[in-house]
Amino acid sequence: xxxxxxxxxxxxxxxxxxxxxxxxxxxxxxxxxxxxxxxxxxxxxxxxxxxxxxxxxxxxxxxxxxxxxxxxxxxxxxxxxxxxxxxxxxxxxxxxxxxxxxxxxxxxxxxxxxxxxxxxxxxxxxxxxxxxxxxxxxxxxxxxxxxxxxxxxxxxxxxxxxxxxxxxxxxxxxxxxxxxxxxxxxxxxxxxxxxxxxxxxxxxxxxxxxxxxxxxxxxxxxxxxxxxxxxxxxxxxxxxxxxxxxxxxxxxxxxxxxxxxxxxxxxxxxxxxxxxxxxxxxxxxxxxxxxxxxxxxxxxxxxxxxxxxxxxxxxxxxxxxxxxxxxxxxxxxxxxxxxxxxxxxxxxxxxxxxxxxxxxx
Ligand code: DP6
Numbered sequence: 001x002x003x004x005x006x007x008x009x010x011x012x013x014x015x016x017x018x019x020x021x022x023x024x025x026x027x028x029x030x031x032x033x034x035x036x037x038x039x040x041x042x043x044x045x046x047x048x049x050x051x052x053x054x055x056x057x058x059x060x061x062x063x064x065x066x067x068x069x070x071x072x073x074x075x076x077x078x079x080x081x082x083x084x085x086x087x088x089x090x091x092x093x094x095x096x097x098x099x100x101x102x103x104x105x106x107x108x109x110x111x112x113x114x115x116x117x118x119x120x121x122x123x124x125x126x127x128x129x130x131x132x133x134x135x136x137x138x139x140x141x142x143x144x145x146x147x148x149x150x151x152x153x154x155x156x157x158x159x160x161x162x163x164x165x166x167x168x169x170x171x172x173x174x175x176x177x178x179x180x181x182x183x184x185x186x187x188x189x190x191x192x193x194x195x196x197x198x199x200x201x202x203x204x205x206x207x208x209x210x211x212x213x214x215x216x217x218x219x220x221x222x223x224x225x226x227x228x229x230x231x232x233x234x235x236x237x238x239x240x241x242x243x244x245x246x247x248x249x250x251x252x253x254x255x256x257x258x259x260x261x262x263x264x265x266x267x268x269x270x271x272x273x274x275x276x277x278x279x280x281x282x283x284x285x286x287x288x289x290x291x292x293x294x295x296x297x298x299x300x301x302x303x304x305x306x307x308x309x310x311x312x313x314x315x316x317x318x319x320x321x322x323x324x325x326x327x328x329x330x331x332x333x334x335x336x337x338x339x340x341x342x343x344x345x346x347x348x349x350x351x352x353x354x355x356x357x358x359x360x361x
Contacts, residue, residue: 005153007098007100008099009099009103011142011144012100013141014143016065016360017065017361018063019062019137019358019361020357021060021133021137021355022059022355022357022358023132023133023136023353024056024059024356025057025126025128025129025132025352026052026168026352028050028051028124028164028167028168029205029310029316029318030049030167031048031261031265031308031318032045032048032239032265033266034163035223035226035235035269036226037163040093041160041163042187043176044232045235045236045243046177046178046181046185047167047175047176047243048181048246049167049174050173050205050318051168051350051351052347052348054346054350055120055347056113057111057113057125057126057128059109059126060107061133062107065104069091069105071105072106072107072108073087073109073110075111075116094160097153098135100138101134110130112125112126114345118212118314118345119211119212119313120207120209120314121164121311121312123162123164123165124165124167124168125165126162127158127165128154128158128169129353131158135154136358155169155170156188156189159189167190169190170191171192172351173193174191175193179243180244181243181244181247195250197251197253199253199320202348204319204320204324206316206317206344207317208290208335209344209345210313210338211314212343215312216282217282222273222276222311225273228276230275231275242264246261246262249261256304258304258306262306262308263306263308266307282309286339287313293335294307294317294330301326303323303326303327304320305327306318328346331344
């Protein structure tokens, strides 16, 4: 399957001395979690996510024709030598799929709408934005590539940088990994999920910033721990069952089941971390306080408010747009005290990445 995306330098019939491409690409929040992978970036189980709208990365890729490949990277205008090893590995992985890379020097300028130290991972938005810039450049070099092919290849390329990034290429609800929910699902790229009930069209995600520090254990290390994990087989089976059940829930708009599946997944993800060797825990006391407050709130109200977490202490509150007033009221009266400096971000399902501008010479 990998060969499907291989290009040859002879495929390129246009050439440019220099230029700039700028994309913005959003983050996403998984409903069924990707946790565990095989080389190279093949997920151990399928996952599904909401693409966000406001939490996003803007990346400018400026390129100069050169005899040899090279790159530099800035984040919010600051040189980021610390990002270079990860981006170097990424370029090495994608060279054969985008062979023009060998003949350019790249300046990558990237910035996030969410604060760098918010505990919100920028790898999904950042690597999807970079993958889109590179695949757009390839399309300009070879105009036979259709927009649909560009998107699919960008998802494939983004996956090689960070698994969850392949889901950020599309708006709405996106699945990644082999499963029976749709015939076009693949381990190699994300797929836009269809037949979505209208209640999900403007679903809300309010992110409570519980701990804005750097994660104690990176996702990559966490994924690795699933290799020897005593509960791995059961966990992968559970994720497969949950994604199938969630697909029906998404079609039918069954919000009670939505809450149950989403919360099972969040707790299962953290249970895997707490039962691996070495074990670790990314929850903070305030994460647990918020979860309990939400569960009590659900008992006394009709609000379909679900809690989910990614690999960190921040809490994502998922709920229908029609219930926003009640949820914001809960946040401002009960939950805000559990957030670092009272901070939270109001986001919602978004339409996916956008090409902002481009220039070629
Ligand atoms: C808990 O995509 O960050 O957010 O492929 O190693 O870059 P790498 O991992 P990453 O893992 C995300 C894990 C998660 C769940 C999810 O988004 O599905």
